[in-house]
Amino acid sequence: MNTPSKEVIDIFTKVTKHLLTQNAKAESFNEKTQHTDCCYLTPTGLKCAIGCLIKSDCYDPAIEGCNVSILHKDTPVSSKRQEAFRKVFECSQIPTSLDAIDIMVSLQRIHDQTNVLDWKHRLQLLAADNNIPYDWSQHG
Numbered sequence: 001m002n003t004p005s006k007e008v009i010d011i012f013t014k015v016t017k018h019l020l021t022q023n024a025k026a027e028s029f030n031e032k033t034q035h036t037d038c039c040y041l042t043p044t045g046l047k048c049a050i051g052c053l054i055k056s057d058c059y060d061p062a063i064e065g066c067n068v069s070i071l072h073k074d075t076p077v078s079s080k081r082q083e084a085f086r087k088v089f090e091c092s093q094i095p096t097s098l099d100a101i102d103i104m105v106s107l108q109r110i111h112d113q114t115n116v117l118d119w120k121h122r123l124q125l126l127a128a129d130n131n132i133p134y135d136w137s138q139h140g
Helices: 006-022 079-092 098-113 116-129
Strands: 027-030 035-038
Touching (some): 006 098
16 A cells, blocks of 8 residues: 655645534535535635635635536636636645645545534545544544
């Protein structure tokens, strides 16, 4: 099994601490679709798995509604949205290597598609699958 890069470990650590401390999804009601959508940053200040990596002064609402996988070069999307993502990530100094994007996609999926009560277990599985060391004792 490959050893993960320092940037992958750092991303996983920061996001895991954030999610298990916030213990709530970052969601907002979308008037257009009449559904609740996950957000990078909610009006009440909650942040999703990727939102916690974004510096406040770098946030751009143009990234809402798009998955972080938009940063993969082969993802067919409007270049305007992709450019907004790149600017936010560059400003926030978030790594955009393939490994970094892949772990962020997995972390975003856990936030968006998993019940909050199952986050810790799913994060533990992700860590084990990617050989990422993490001190789980800090989360009871």
